[in-house]
Amino acid sequence: MEPKTCPEICPANAVPQQPKEYLKAGQSRGPENPHASPYVPGMIKPPEPKVYPPDAPPRYLPQPTDSTSGDILGMGPIGPWAAGHLDWTPHAGTTGVRPVVDKYSITRYSTGEWRQHNQFMLTPRATDKAKNAEISFRREIKATNENLDRKQDETNKNLGKRVKDLSYWKKQVEKTLQAMDDEIEALDENRRKLKSACRILNLPEAISKECLELRTNRYEPDLVRDDAEQELIKEVAIVGEIRRVFNNTLAKVEEQMANNRAAKAAIEQDWNDKMLCLKIDKQNLSMTPESPLLLYHPGVARWPENASNLEYWLHWCSESIKNCDEVRQKSENLRGDLMTAIVKGSQDMKIQADRTNMALAETVAATEELCEKLEETLKDNLQTIANVEKLLEHLKDELRKLGERTKLNMTRLHSRNFDRPNAENCRDEAQYALMSEAKLLKESIDAYNDKVRESEAIRSELMKYRGELEKEIACKRKSLNIDQDRLARVRAHMPTPEEFAAA
Structure with a gap:
């Protein structure tokens, strides 16, 4: 621990000073000495009189x-x-x-x-x-x-002024107290409305969740997150947000109600104090030196320990009313926010319900158009299957005809190849023509067989497509039944903004 030193005598960062040098006996002071040179005869001047200023x-x-x-x-x-x-x-x-x-x-x-x-x-x-x-x-x-x-006249005058001031502030406190009573009743009424709105809010949430649950019964091809699904999910989310706002507002209302009661108790205490003080000062003002109840009270000519000055009393009176008015103003603003939350929340819910209904209507219209188009496609598919079957029968008939031609060609080639003797069994033009005809018949039969297999594959695909179309039409009919009939009956019970406001 460093020793404590005086900053003026022993500064921490003292600048070292050069030691002073003093003149020794017989040494000259230098330039400041008026007689720098040794004595010379005649250097002594005559005396000069001292001149003082006039006002000296x-x-x-x-x-x-x-x-x-x-x-x-x-x-x-x-x-x-x-x-x-x-x-x-x-x-x-x-x-x-x-x-x-x-x-x-x-x-x-x-x-x-x-x-x-x-x-x-x-x-x-x-x-x-x-x-x-x-x-x-x-x-x-x-x-x-x-x-x-x-002094006594001045005291009486001040007492009279004090009585007037107390009467004025008592009336102001009474007005503030009455306004606070009215505000507490109004806030309590709005609190009941908000609680009723919170209970009504369960109905649209249940409706939205029921609609989402019903739409889960659609068949797999229609289990899509379409606009109607998005709006329903958003509707559930909006209901949750509105409930959160309602709950937060209700908590603020409960807190504000406690503040209102505390402010009312404080202003009532102030009113009680002013009534008692006004009674005492009126009694003091009515006293005269001839009053019969005058006594000596030694030691009263002193300020009480809890006495306040006039400025503080005026500040207290104005601040007491001001604080109560501020609490009441906050309560009025909260009531406005409360009703705004109810009205705006119900309007937002109504707008979202309209958006959901519009999305459902568009989904239903699109599904109906698709269903009609699927039915037309099914009819075309059935007609195409019939045409393919006719074509397949025609190809089989042509194959049978080609078989007859092939037997004819083979019979001719067999008789010419094995029945002609010796040199007569030659490769003449007829032989070349039969061989060419046999080749063409073989190619035609192979081509017709390919066409038959292709036609049968096409017919199989058409039959499969027919089953898919019939299944898709049944799926769309199921979706229409859910979105158009069942959801409409459920959503008919959606509450209106008027029901929220009149809760």
């Missing part, structure tokens, strides 16, 4: 030109001055700076200090105090006698 004080009193510094004195070649510094300089009392005593004298004070000492001795002290005290006491006695003569 007497010569034995301090002059404007006086100085208490010893630097004005120099030591020349002539003079009885001893070496060293004088002890009436700023270094007076410092060890080692006292002058050396010679055989003539020792100098201790300057002329300025001598004049200051004269002024101090000539200044009257106790005499002036006595004169001032006599004048002051006589003035105070006279003033006290005058004040005692008019």
